[in-house]
Amino acid sequence: MYKNLTIDFSRTSIYLCPLRWKSTVKRIDKILIANRGEIACRIIRTAKKMGIKTVAVFSEADKNALHVALANEAYEIGPSPSSQSYLKGRTIIETAKKFNCQAVHPGYGFLSENVEFAEDCQKEGVIFIGPPASAIRDMGIKSTSKLIMSKAGVPIIEGYHGEDQSVDNLKNEARKIGFPVMIKAVRGGGGKGMRIARSEEDFEEALESARTESQKAFSDSVVLLEKFVEEPRHVEVQVFADAHGNVVHLYERDCSVQRRHQKIIEEAPAPGLSWEVRNELGAAAVRAAQAVGYLGAGTVEFILDRKAHNFYFMEMNTRLQVEHPITEMITGTDLVEWQIKVASGEELPVKQKDIPLRGHAFEARIYAEDPQGGFLPGAGPLEYLKTPLPSEDVRIETGVRQGDDVSVFYDPMIAKLVVWGNDRFEALSKLKVKLLEYNIAGLETNINFLLDLANHGEFEAGNVHTNFIKDHEDTLFKNVALNEVQLIQAATSIVLLDKLDELKVASFKNDSFNPFTVEANFRVNYHHIRNIQLQFDDKEYNIKIKFLNKQGEYEVSCDNGITWTQVSANLDTKNNENVLVSSINGHRSRINVFRNSDILAVFDKNGKTQFVIPHITYSTEDDALASSSGNKAVAPMPGILDKLLVKVGDKVKKGDSLFVLIAMKMEYVVKATRDATISNISFNIGDSVLKDAAVIQFDEAEESA
Known part of the structure; x- marks a missing residue:
């Protein structure tokens, strides 16, 4: 009855119709996910779509994590440090067998490229969803991999x-x-x-x-x-191989824009490449995979000369990459599904000629970090979190919810924002809009920096390279200056948020009609003036607000009452948003605002502007002296004190290394800012240290020397 049925593939969404297999060789109906965070959630999502049950593992720090809540079952495997939990291969394999899992998916990081873990899985009869241990070994040792690549005809440095x-x-x-x-x-x-x-x-x-x-x-x-090649581009090719001798590539990604040698924004395909170079890259990547008898998902990374477009093998990552979603967006595939199917013994569903390249995609990694402070990582609770709405061309890959903690023990990535467009211009335009809709308060993030990056003229033109951020420091790290409209909006927000709180209290007390409760700033025959104090970038602002009536009309002064601006404003509260709808000098706008006892965050067309709400504080004379005279060396971010390079009584010179912090698996050396003598050390090796904690005290006598 369906023999005359036709399908118009031009009208079929590439996101809703992923390529699939006909049957399964080895039955996989339960998977243990040996990972955490967004990648664990990502794997769970595909497994559910395939009707496969999942078992999550978690550390003490992750007992309330999102991936634990999403999995069918979950098991605690150890304390918070990854060395005592997510890196305990034997424990993970024993857990997989205990819960009758046929396979383990390692995600990325942790045990995903651990040869011994892959071998142990095979010995214990548990399917390792990844390449054979021999390929991990050959590609994991960079010196060995370069010899193999050279023999395979892949260019090397x-x-x-x-x-x-x-x-x-x-x-x-x-x-x-x-x-x-x-x-x-x-x-x-x-x-x-x-x-x-x-x-x-x-x-x-x-x-x-x-x-x-x-x-x-x-x-x-x-x-x-x-x-070291100055100003190269970092271009990588996604490859996939099955156990039947088939190897394909799914085109390239450009990951050139990096900080601390780590990717921050990726796109696919790479801008400005000819199809000739694209095909050469793909062919070289396929040769690389064939040379090591590869199986599953892998990424071959190349250094690309930004002008001549010559390329050289850098390394092969024998796992699923963080940035794999942009490849999925331009090819209409589900690479996690491919991984599971290939691990079960299936053939790849397509040949190289059948893999489409459609449109353009970007991925922006949203981190808890301080770009203005050297991209140092942060940690703490996500007090406020509002994301863009997911759709066919917008993906939010995350492992956290509002109220969750970004832990000092793991990578500080909060989420990946992935967008697709018909071409690079459209995709980049969507990225800018969706970054503005990604609102986070409670800890510092890189969202404003990503916005500045996406709006940079050279980035818009596709002129990317690995030194991009350093070369454009002056324009990417410019000083932020407040304007009068932002101050008026911030002060008006506080007034309206206070009113909202008063209404909530009145409702709770069943006292909603008491004017002394719900009209705290209204006076009969009198225009009450309220002073609002705010701090931004260590500068204090005093804003005066004159209440004209109960309909939300005000006059606001930012210059101590010399001039006044006509303002009308109200608060539109719904779901997880408090939207300030205001008209200032006839200009109407809508912005999202968030406030707690310490800060006010305003989300507008420029991104987030965060104000400090001043509190009365008291300090001793010693506290004031220590903080103002530079008599201490503080932790620039939360972390674990790994090394103390000095002891009490040591004399140090400006620039000498004092101590080493480990945070988010990265090492940071803190150095002396002046010549000094060490008078006290407040922490021991292995201690957890909060941001701005005074680790080392200097002798005051050295200050005048």
């Missing part, structure tokens, strides 16, 4: 990949290569264990830092050296 890891030999090899050189952990990834030595004088400190970070992250301190 020359460097030192030898076994002699003595400092003298490495320094000598660096001289041969020529500075600047890149020092990279052979088992590294995600920017960890990676440092640039720009001169011979910098080399030993950079080497020690790279080794220490690599040892902590990968239990291996071996490094390789490469010539």
Whole structure:
């Protein structure tokens, strides 16, 4: 009865019709997810779509996490540090067997590229949803991978990949290569264990830092050296292979814009590439996968000359990448479903010629971090969280909800905002709009920075490279100046939020008609004036608001009553928003606002502006002296005190290293800001340290020396 049925594929959404298989070779109906956060939630979503049950594992810090709530079952595997929980391979395999899981999905990070874990899964009869251990081993050791790639005809950058890891030999090899050189952990990834030595004088400190970070992250301190290519582009190709000899690529992603050698915004396909270069990249990536007998999802990363478009193999990530959603958006695929099906023994559903490239996609990584403070990571509760509405061309990949904590123990990524458009211009326009709709308060994020980046003329033109942020520091990190409209909106918001609180109290007390409760600022035959005090960027502002009537009409002065501005305003409260609807000098606008006891956050066309609500505080003379004289070295972000490089009584010079913090799996060295003598150390190695905590005190006598 359906033989005359036709389908117009031009009208079929590529997002609603992912490519599928006909049957399953090995039955997988239950998966343990050996990960946390957004990637665990992402895997659960696809598993549910496929009718597969999921088991989540969680640490003590994650007992109330979103991935735990979404899974069919969950099991606690240890304390908060990842070394005692998410990296305990034997415990995870035992848990998988205990819950009768046929397979383990490692996500990315943690055990996803751990050779021993993949081997142990195979020994225990648990399917590892990833490549064979041999491929992980070959590609995980960068020196080995480059030899294999060279034999496979994949272009590589020359460097030192030898076994002699003595400092003298490495320094000598660096001289041969020529500075600047890149020092990279052979088992590294995600920017960890990676440092640039720009001169011979910098080399030993950079080497020690790279080794220490690599040892902590990968239990291996071996490094390789490469010539550092200034201003390259970072372009990577998504590959997929099955157990039947089929290997395909799903085009490339450009991940050039980075901070701390970590990606911050990605797009697919890479802007400005010809189809000739695109096909050459794809073919080289397929050769790379074939050379190691690959299986499943992998990413081959290349350094691309930004002008000539010559490319060189950098490394292969033998796992699903953080940025895989943009590939899914331009190809209409579900790569997690592909992973599960290939792991069960299925063939890939398509040949290379059948994989479409449609439109353009961006992914912006939303982090708890301070771009103005060197992108130092943050931690704490998400007191307020409002996201854009998901749709066919907008995805919110996250593992947190409002009220959840961003933990000091793990990566500070809050979410990934993914958008698709018919072309790059349309996709970028959507990204800008949706970033404005992503409202977070309670801790610092990089959303404003992402907005500035997306609106930068050179980024809009597609002129991206790995040095982009540094080259455009002056325009990306400009000082923010408040205007009068923002001050008026902020002050008016406080008045209306106070009124809303009064109404809530009155309703609770069943006293909604008492004018002394609900009309606190209204006076008969008198225009009450209220002073609102706010702080922004350490500057105090005093705004006067004159209440004209009960219909929301005011006069507002930002110059101590010299001039007044006519304002009408009301608060539109619904769902999780308090929207200030205001008319200022005839200009009508709608902005979202959030307030707690300490801050007021205003979300407008410029992003977030956060004010501090002043409180009366008291301090001792000693406190004032310590904070004003620079007699202490403080933690720039919350973290774990990993090393103390000085002791009480030591004399230090300006620039000397004092202590090392570990935060979000990254190492940070805090240095002296002046010549001083160490008078006190307030913490011990291994202690958790809050942001701005005074770790080391200096002798005051040195101040005048």
